[in-house]
Amino acid sequence: MSHKIALETPLMHAYGQFSHQQYRANSEVTRGELGFCVVIKELPLCSQLNIRGDAACQNFTSGIQQVLGIELPTEPGCWHFSAEHSLYWLGPDEWLLVSQGPSPDLEAKLRAALSGHISLVDVAGGQSILNLRGAAPALAILLKKSSVYDFGGWSDAVDGRGRCAQTTFAKASAVVANRPDGSFDLVVRRSLADYIGRWILDAGREFGCRIEG
C-alpha cells in the first residue's frame, strides 16, 4: 500500500500572516510597501532528541563529544552548536539536541557510544523552532513583552556558542537562545505554537511583524 505522506509543521497555516500599525489595505503588503521590523520564521523540521544523563560522568560527556563533534554544555544557560548539531542546556542533567536534516540512526549511534544511566527520547514531533529576527530595539522590546527573563543581560552569541534559557514566554514556555547574527531562536511546544505565533504578531504590531516558513 503506498501513501503520499504529508508533513505539517505547527505554524504552517499561519505563514503569511502579519500585523502592522499602519496597515490599511492588503495591497500595500503584497506590493511590499510596508516595512516589517520583526519576522518570525519557522525553521524546517529537523531531528530533536531530549538527552538526560550525568554531566559528571566522563563516559557520558566524551561519548556526546565523540558522536556529535561538539562539547556538551555544562555551564547553565548555554548552548553549543556546529553546522549540523545544536546542544541546549536545559537543566543540570538535561539537554536538547537538534540536528539538521533526517538522521534516523543518530539515537542508535548515541546509545552505542554512551553507557550507564541515560535517557534519549525523540521529541521532534512535539516541538518547533521559530527564528525571531529584526531590528535590535524592536526585538528587545518584543522579548520584554513576552518574558520575565532578562535576555538583555546576556553576552552576545559567537560562532559555536551562545546563551539559552528555558523560561516563560507569554503564558506558555519556550527555550530561547541567541544567535551570532543577533536573532533569537525559540523552541516551542507544538500544541502552543499557534498561541505563541499569535502572541508575537500582537506584540510586534507596533513594529510590523510577519510569519514566514
Added chain:
Amino acid sequence: MTKTSQINRLSAHVCASARTDTSVIINFTYNGRALQGVAGDTLASALLANGVNVVGRSFKYGRPRGIVGHGAEEPNAIMQIGSGAATVPNLKATQVELYEGLESASVNGWPSVDFDLMSIAGWFSRLMPPGFYYKTFMYPAKLWMTYEHFIRKAAGLGRSPVEEDPDCYDKLNQHADVLVIGAGPAGLMAALEAAYAGARVIIVDEQAEFGGSLLASTQRIDGQTAAAWVDDTVAQLRTFSNLQMLPRSTAFGYYDHNFVGILERRSDHLGLCASAGSRQRMHRVRAKRVVLATGAFERPLVFSHNDIPGVMQASSVSTYVNRYGVAPGNQMLLFTCNDSAYQTALDWHRSGRTVVAIVDSRSTPNGEIMAAVAEQGIEVMLGHAVIEARGSKRVKSALVAPINAQGSRLVGAVTRIACDLIACSGGWSPAIHLSSHTGAKPQWDAAIVGFRPGSSLQQERSAGSCRGTYRLSDCLTEGADVGAQAAQLAGFGDAKRLFALPHIEEYGEHPQQALFLVPHTKRSSRAPSQFVDMQLDVTAGSIAIAVAEGFDSIEHVKRYTALGFGTDQGKLGNINGMAILAAALDQDIANVGTTIFRPAYTPTTFGAIAGRDIGGLFDPERHTAAHHWHVRQGAVFEDVGQWKRPWYFPRSTASGSVETIRAAVDRECLAVRNSVGILDASTLGKIDIQGPDAAEFVTRMYTNSYLKLAAGKCRYGVMLKEDGMIFDDGVCACLGDNHYLMFTTTGGAAGVLAWLELWQQTEWPELQVYFTSVTDHWSTATISGPNARRVLAKVCDDIDLDKNAFGFMDWRDCTVAGVGARVFRISFTGELSYEINVPAHYGRHVWETLMAAGEEFDITPYGTESMHVLRAEKGFIIVGQDTDGSMTPADMNMDWVVGRNKVFSFIGKRSLYRSDALRADRKQLVGLKTLRRSEILPEGAQIVFDPQQSIPMSMQGHVTSSYYSANLGHSIALAVIKGGLSRMGQVVHCPLADGRTLAAEIVSSVFYDPKGVRQHVA
C-alpha cells in the same frame, strides 16, 4: 494670542521661566464651556488661567472647592476626561496634560458644581458625622439602603465607561542594575553617576518633563537658570546607551525582591484613543538597587474655612507662576511657618501682582531671604496667623490675629485683610510612600518636622527631599553619592562621585515652626470647619470627636474619620491629622506614629494591569495536529485544561439546520457501537520513562505492579496521593528493557510529571530513572468499534492484527499510512479499539488517511461528549469527574487495581488502612437508572433516601456523571452514595432546585456488556 478667556495668563516677557508656549493655543472644554489654554499647560493650569474658581464639590458637605496643588497631591480637582467608550474617571487636573479638543467635567457636584443642592439644604453634614459608616452599619441596618442612595449620588466618584475599552495597553518586563525613581535634582544626579559607572539604569518620573522641582525654580545653578541646568543634564543622560528614560511614568508600587510597578502614560497627553501603539504601558521592573528620589509635598495649614477656593499651597502658586505663566489671583496673602515659602512672595511680586502681606507664625525669624523680601517692600506680619478665610466660591478676605510663640493660642485682636488668594505653607513632608510599601517604618524627625523613610528593608536608598534633605546643594550631593553607591553595590564603579557638583547660591534658613493646627477664637469643635483632609471632608473637629468617642490609635482614627482614604491617599492631610490626634491625646507624634501607605501611589488603570492578556490571548490555547481538520468539519470545541478538544461534530441536515448536541452525540455513540468511530486522543499526557529502576519506580507510583509487565504489553493503573485518594489514572506500557511510556489524564499531565520528579529527586534519588514529557510529540487517533480492525488493516500491513497475535492490552511498533507508529490495543469505550500514535507532524496525514480508509464503514468522528457517554455505559471512571480528591480505589469499586502485596508498597497504601478509609458507609460508586427512563438526572444532584424528610434533609451522596444512552435507550448515571455497593436495587431520590424530585434505582455501574466481551472481540 487672544487673552479674552485667559484672564490670569502672564505674558511671556513677565514670566521668562515659563515652560509653556503662549503662541500655541489649545482649545478644550470644561463642564461644556469652551476654553483655551496653551501648549505646555496642564488642565489645572489652563483652568486657573481662565479664572475658574470652583472645580468640584466636597464629598460630605457639598462645599465648593478649588485647585489647591499642582501634582499628585491635589485633593479637589478630580475630573472626568473625555466621553463615550474612552472616558476616564477620576483624573487629577494637575496631572492631565492639555491637548486639543480635551473634554473635561467635574466628577463631584450634584446637581452641578456651581449650584449645589446639598450645601444649600445644609442637612447633609448632620447626616454624616465622623464614624458615619460604622454607625450606619451598626444600627439601624434597614436605613443603609436609603443612605447609600444619597452617598453614592453625593460622592460622585466619576463614571466608568460601560462600553468595551477601545484602547490598547501592554506590559514590559524590565531589568535594571539601578532604578532611579524621580527625576528631580537628586534623581538626575543619581542616574548620572550610576550610568557613568556603567550600570544599566532606568530613571522614571511621573511628569512629562524631567527636572522635578527645578522646573519651577528661580534658583541659579552654576550661573544659569535651573531649567537650563536640567536641559543640559538630561542631554548628558541621553548620551548613555545603558540608560533608559521614562517620563510620564509613575512608580505606583514597590513590592518584594526589588520589584517595582511603573505605569507609563504613552498617549494620554495626545488625546483619547491613540491611533498608534498602546495608550499605557506597565513596566514590571526588577532592579538590583533602587534609588528613591520622590521629593516632598508641601504641608497645608489647618485653619477655619481653609477649603475656600483661593486657598492654595505656596509652592503650587510658585509653580503656576514660574512654570506655567499663570497667576491664580490678584491680591495674594502668604501664610507661612517657614522660610521656603517666602520665595512665593518674591515670585508673585515679580509677576506684577500684589502681595498683600506675608503672615509668618514665627515671632523672630531671621532667615536671609527676609532681606530680599524687605527689598521689594513687601509687608511681613511676624507672630501672626491666618485663623479663618472668608468668602464662598472665592476667598474675599482673611482673618489674621497674633499668636503666641508655641502657635497654640491667640494673643491679640483679630483683623480682617482683603485678598483673593491665600498661599499657605506648613513646611514639607517627605514623599515616603514607596519606602513605606517595602514595609519600612517611617521615623519622625522633629528637626525637619516630618517623617523620614525608615531603615531600608529592600535594596534601596532614598536621596534628596524624600528623606528630608531640602537644600538644593545637599540634594544634588546626596543624589550623586547614592547613585554612585547604588552602582557600586550592583557591581559597577567604586562608589565615588565622578561629576563635579554645580555651584548654587542659597539663602541661610531660619528653622521652621511646627504648626499643625492654627488656633481660632473658638476651640476646634466650635470653630468654623478647619479642614485636614479636603477630599474626604475630615476636619480637626471630627478628629477631636473621634478621640472623645474613645479612639486613640491612628489606624482606628483613620478608619473612623476616613482620614487619608481618598484617591489622593491623604498626601496633604495625613501628617497634620496625625499631629492633631497626637495633640488631642497629649502624646508625641513619634508615639502616635503614622498609617501605612500601600500601593498604588496614584490610581492605576485596570487596562494596564491586564495588558494584552485579554480576548484570544487571555489563556493559551493548545491545539492538536488535526485541529484545523476539526475546525473545517464544524466541530464544537470544549476546553480541557488548555486544550481545545472537539466536543461533538454536528452535521448539517438536509433542511440546512445543524444537529443538536443530543442528536449528534446519539449518532456518534451508535456509530462506535455498530461500526467504527474515530477520536482525537492526542491530548492525553504522555511521559517517557527510562532507567535501570524504571519498573520499580513505576510500581511505587501506581497501586498495582509493573515489575512483571513484558515488553509489548500495557496495564491500566491508578495513582494515589499520600492520603490514599485517587489523583490520576491511565495506561502504562512497557516499551522495552528499562523503558516505559506512561499515559496520564489530559488535565493531569503536568501535575503527574512534577509528582514523579518530586518523588525521584527528594525521596528516592537512589532510583536511577529519568522522565521526559512526550505529550506533544505524539498525535493519537483512536479508532473504536466492531469495524476498527478492518479499518486498521487497510492502512497497516506490517504486523499481524489477528486477535491472538495482537491481543487486548498489547502494543506494537508498526507502519500506519506509511508512517512509523506505535499502536496500542486499549479501550475506553469497551469496543475493539486501537490507539494509533504517530509523531505529530504526521498527525493530520494519518488522521485523514484513516478517514478515507474508514469511509466504506461510515467511520464517524466523535468528540469528548460521546467519549464520556460510551465510557459511562461501561462504568469507566473519569478522574476529576467521578472522583474529587476524596475517593479511594475501594470507593470506586476498583479494589482489583490495588496490589496489596507489593514488596516495597506504593504511595498511599498506608492511608487505605485508616479507620476512616475502611468505613462501611463511605460514598461508593454505583450506577443509577431513573424510574422514568427518559428523565436525565442533573450532574451534581444531591441524593436522599427519604423524599418526605423535612429540610434539612440527610444528604446521602451525589450524581457524578449523567447522560442519555442511545445504545441502551434510556438515561444512565454514575453516582457516589453512602454504602451504595450494599444498596443494589434500592430506590433513591434527587430533589431538584425546580421543585421536582426524580427517583432512581441503584444498579451496577457497568450498564453495557458487563462481561467485557466486546473489547476482546475477534
